[in-house]
Amino acid sequence: MDFTFLMQLLINGLVVGSIYALVATGFVIIFKSSSALNLAQGEFLMVGAYICLYLVLQHKVPFIAAFVITMLFSALLGIVIERTTLRPLLGSPVISVIMATLGLASVLRALLQIFFGVDTIPFPEIFPPEPVHIGPVPVSIGYLYSLCCVAVLLTALTAFFKYTKSGLAMRATASSRQTALSMGISVKKVFAMSWCIAAMVSAIGGILLGAIRGGVDMSLANMGLKVLPVVILGGMDSIAGAVLGGLIIGLLENLCGGYLDPLVGGGVKEVVPYIALVLILMVRPSGLLGSRRIERM
Amino acid sequence: AADTVKVGGLFDLTGATAEVGKPFLEGVRDAVTWMNNNGGVNGKKIELISVDYGYKTPEAVAAYKKFVEQDKVVMIEGWGSGDTEALKDQVTKDRIPYFSAGFTAHMNNPAKTPYNFFLGASYSDQVRAFLQFVKKDFKEKGKKPKVCFIYPNNGFGKSPIEAGKLYAKEIGIDVVDDQITPPTGFQDATTQLLNMQKQGADYAFIQNTVKWSAIILKDAKKLGLKTKFFLNNYGMTEQLPELAKEAAEGVYGMATTVPYGTNVPGMKKITDMHAKNHPKDSHNLFYVRGWTYALTWGEGLRIADKNKQLNGEGVKKALESMNNFDLGGLVQPVTYSGADHRSSTKSVVYVIKGGKLVKVEDIDVPRKKEWLGL
Amino acid sequence: MRERIALMIKADMGLFHSKKSLAATVSFLVCLMFVPVYGSSYVLDVVNRIGIAVIAALGLNILTGFTGLISLGNAAFMAIGAYSASWLAMRTGINFIFCIPVAGIITAALGMVVGIPSLRLRGLYLAMATLAAHFIVEFLAVHWESVTGGVAGLTISSPTVAGFALDSDRTVYYLIIPTAILSVLFVSNIFRTRVGRAFIAIRDQEMSAAVMGIDVFKYKLISFALSSFFAGVAGALMACQTRIITPENFPISIAIDSLAMIIIGGLCSVIGTIFGAVFLTALPEFLRLATTALAGSFPELIGKLASLKELVFGLLVILFLIFEPHGISAIWQRTKNRF
């Protein structure tokens, strides 16, 4: 019984963590090209989920097609946002860019509210409702999809950043924009590309989350804040870190929820990621897999 | 102008509770329009000044001050627990009746909060009704039923828990566990449910709003739990089966207002107004709840006006003179008195069957004096 | 020659660059004195909130603007200030007024504890440690019921000064606004002296600051302490103003608002902080009034108008950053130079 309980916690931690990892990846992509934190990440998730939902419910588009259209739309949205908001801010300090993403979050939320209202819209059942059993542990199919997505994205993005010219250009741009420009790297294109990719990755996350929760509403955006410790724990510039961080936080939350919550009367699950985060950062100041800051005179 | 009565309305249309705030506002507004078209307050028109405060307490406080000083309203239709708590002393001082859509029991004791009102059985009375139901429903001989409370860690969540535990003890039910969920923004309640399973709870009461309740129910279904779930009057809504799908089947819950479209005498005007004003919106019992609130204080305004006391204090008195005021079955008949602001102690139990809310029975909880404010 | 230099030094060091700006400031302060006489309690409520926001944002600007340590812990510090002042006043019966500075000091001490990770963490990683502090404080506020009253919070009776009860917006005004003015003065002074320069040096070039003899870690802690002192005082004043505090009074959005204030107002500008606080407190108020007025004529649109409010807010923030990345203080400088 107790072993099953542990197994349940572990497996649930991993699968829930995979969703965190997925969302965190979106953060990392933006960070890797512009050293900025995108605080509108949660809203990006929402946009993806709502668009897909809208296509399926209002226009009766089959799910796969809706998914593809959502991807295209998100890509476009990424580009539009880059054009209108980020590009004019090219020379500004990073903190201003972060603030702008906060403004962006407001705008996106408001637009979604205007178009889709504030009600929770039920998500069509795109995955079979029956869970699959891993050993004794039932797991929702949505989570399995998210595990797969994470695995695919991890390899694809890592390879992209490491081996492709565009990946190199992104990293160079994050390091120094002016120098990147002098190499002939189009900083604008790099930004457009990274926002494009980030928006698409987020849309995948949003759709999966919507499907898992069964409904989409404004509270989906909270995921953005929730995933921050994951990104930091893994290291802000590491895709693998985001994945590792996601899984660790997922596990940690579940283990603490399972074993500590009953002792102190709940709520530990919410703070534990942060406590762990601070402790780990004291040992590894740039997260688990993040690249160390270069301080050298 | 002298022929209007001003009422301030604090609503949440963009904040954390917007999805219930919006139909509630529409209900209140349609009811006001309806009343104005049907004689108003003895010929005077009600002017509802509605403000969206985005569920942010400081904005509510500021809006309140503007209502009182600039707009000179006679009463206020408030909303959540944050604004109600923050303003409870102020409204007493200013003598402004203040209705809220939160059902926390400690707002129904006029000795402490003489100007606060709400309409329907308090959260605590809903939990008591649940416990009575459990007592009756549990068939295994020689064992005490075990119940668990699942609630978020905030004022709303905690509000009925103490009352529930006391009453459970009183009638011989074991409360085996409390499971605390985050206030908002979780998508997984597995650990809480696993813990509950470990304790072997037979019944669980979820004190939460519908979308979070749905997530808990879905996880429970995934884990294959045998526990019987109960929801409060913000969880048991028409939306539950849509969000939780199969997981909602067989789930019980309390309602203080009838679901939209229920065949009761008071419903016709509501469906008519709805067809006229929002033909495209789908509506739910929160819309009905908005109506019931407005109709109730509309009656209060009418009595106060008849008594030539159309001011805060007069409206309070008028409300406190209501005895079994019937709204055509939309809500339990309303009774307020100067010593007791419990409009009713009766809850109606519903169950989800085939994706619909089906009424099971009424449960009346005794109106005990010592339960006032608890 | 010597005299010339001495004169130059005097001119450089003054807070006011001209007689005119001194006169303008003094007349502004005099006007402030009379606000309670003419303002309604609604106006006073807003002005009081602005005053509190100024103090809190000023604290954050010390840390983030001047020392370069991004913090998301401001709401937590305000909460600590609010709870400790209230708890003290309730437990010991000391006049609330005296509890305010004590709360500031308690917050400063805890702020230093939060600052310890700054020994090793930089930039956004440190920001995350302060965010952690926020959630830990929130957790304690909810669970440490004997001190914080749990989710129900604490209710404070209004303090009295020399027989006057500070129980209305009008009277609390005379507590909040002078405190805000003193805070502004204090912080402006700090940045004319070595402590302020040390903060900026650490922000710009930490290693070279260390080589100049600045004990970097110590000054980071001082910055944390000073910053949280002001946040704590702001929190205590907030308790005094609202007279009921619960964990829900200090959501993370307050910390984010503080950050927005100093960025939109102008990082490392004291006057900018004031502008930022005014802007971000008054704007939602203004937008709400506007949408309410509109909703009076188009009641059907109230839902959409409410969202519009948020849209306008977000757009304004973005436009501001795009057209004036250095904040309102830069605009202020330009207009001032024109005269």
Next chain:
Amino acid sequence: MALSLNTQLSCHDIRLTFGGVTALDGVSFEVMDGEIFAIIGPNGAGKSSMLNCISGLYRPQQGEIKFDGLTIRDLPPHQRAKRGIARSFQNIALFRELSVIDNIMTGRHLSQRAGVISGGLFWGWAKCDEEHHRAVVEEIIESLGLQDIRRCAVGSLPYGRQKRVELARALAMEPRLLLLDEPMAGMNAAERDDMVGFILEANCRRKITVVMIEHDMGMVMDISDTVCVLDFGKRIALGSPEQIMNDPHVIKAYLGEDDGFF
């Protein structure tokens, strides 16, 4: 030449590695009170690393560093500054957002006393103190010819000017030992002349011991009293300029056969 024979700084058997890279490998030397000591060597030889060890930014894995006979090996940088060690950096490390004056004022940090509270009140002595140190700084500004840019933010100054501000900032500390990392890089002949003047003045008039890294051999050979040559982290020569100029190892590793350019 009236050089005292007191050792001011002694480095013994310093070894510094970064992962696999050995930056310094058993380097030892002594610097006399009041002398001008030059460290030269090819790029990547470990010269800057050596200065970093002395000023406390790097901590060598092995070896002993003594200043005035007391070990400073384990002191953090700010405490070494307190003992009287100041420095400039190879890649300029000024406080970019501060004005020239304020940059130099940070050099007075250790001599000033104002704390948070007295500073915040800015009353009485805190104010006097500030004025007094301001005057000292004005003097340095004048002697280094920085008057015209005193209120400029240093970030936008040309490279050469920034180097000069860096020197001023170090001098404001009134140090006993001044470490200069390529003080004349990026300057033309006339500016070099000025810089040499400033260094000599610091050394002779202000009695500051100077340890400097420079690639301008003409200048190094002319003004330094002792030269230390590093290559691949090892000391390959130490001696007077004349000795060094003729040392075959040094010629091979660093100077090159053709000395046409200096």
Next chain:
Amino acid sequence: MLKVENIQVVYGDSMLVLKGPSLEVPEEGIVALLGANGAGKSTLIKAISGLLASEQGKIISGTVLFRGDNITGMAADDVVRRGIFHVIEGRRVFQELTVEENLAAGGYTRKDRAGFRSDLEFIYDFFPRLAERRRQSAGYLSGGEQQMLAIGRGLMARPQLLLLDEPSLGLAPLLVQEIFSLIRRINTERKTAILLVEQNAAIALSIADHAYVLENGAIAMSGKPEELNASGEVREFYLGISEHGERRGYKAMKEEMRSAFPAHRA
């Protein structure tokens, strides 16, 4: 090849830094640009390469022509694609990237893979220190190594016109000589034209075909190296040669100072 005509540049709307200098780089030529600190040399070549925009600088009048095309105010990345590469002053390496990635970034606009590899080999051959550190983060390199890397990136791009801003900064004497012979070699072998800003006037003049002296944002002098070498002013300010025709030494200056302030601490 490159023609700059009466170009005026301001920083931040107000500060006029370039007051209309003109300059020309012929095909396959090496042109040196000398000038005091703050004269505006870096500004001038930033104006050519389009990097001004990222520093709040603006060209307010004048034109820059490259092979007859007007490239005034063109975006920096487009300028690179046209074949002009700017090695920025002050060792601006991508600190977080490895040495090899830095070099690869230098060759970002190139299409030929084979040439890319052989150029990489060429650079490692020339700067063996870089080869040793190829997998290390560039931020940890010594100052001189970073300078090598910056120059190496310029070579990787194989531009038609290379703008070098103080390439010898912080390099050891031996290496300075090598770098300048390398510049010569690139110029003759690859037919790359070069515009060189350099403080080491002697060596710059020794390889240049033509030279300009910029003072206070305007061209004060220009001509063949020999002509400049002959000018008294250049000799005094840039070459450090005294009136008597020999290198000015500091020995005397030191002796003088030491005797003026004799009393050293005991």
